[in-house]
Amino acid sequence: MFIVNFKMLPAILLVDDDATTNFLNQRLLSRLNVSRAVHVAGNGAEALTRLQACCQEAPETFPALILLDLNMPVMDGFEFLDAYQQLPVAPRQHTVIVMLTTSTLDADQARAQQLPIAGYLTKPLTRENMATVLRVHFGVLCENEK
Secondary structure, eight states: OEEESOOOBSOEEEEOSOHHHHHHHHHHHHHHTOBSOEEEESSHHHHHHHHHHHHHHOGGGSOSEEEEOSSOSSSOHHHHHHHHTTSOHHHHTTOEEEEEESOOOHHHHHHHHTSSOSEEEESSOOHHHHHHHHHHHHOOEEEOOO
16 A cells, blocks of 8 residues: 655644554654654553653644554543543644544443444454545545555
């Protein structure tokens, strides 16, 4: 897959407590060359701290995309989303949040549909999933490699 007509995202934030998942997702995003920076937070509290710092120090580095796990220690994905709504509107108004989780529970999916997220994907993150996110939420055209 290659991407055409694309202005790179300023940043992507991966929020997941699984180091292997984060490594693989960082590697995939790096290969796809879709963002200037990929940041990682091991739980919702870390992610919130990073986003608060962006609001204070460099709003232009606020992530355009957040890939959010559901089940994490300290602060899970649902708790993060509640706290996220308290951040200033200006930097978060152009951010797309996609739940990326192993949970296939109907209750989790139903609850997620009530939250301010743009989508719900089941792990693992793939080139195809990422292409869909880019096309649907950022207007990016992707073509299959020949």
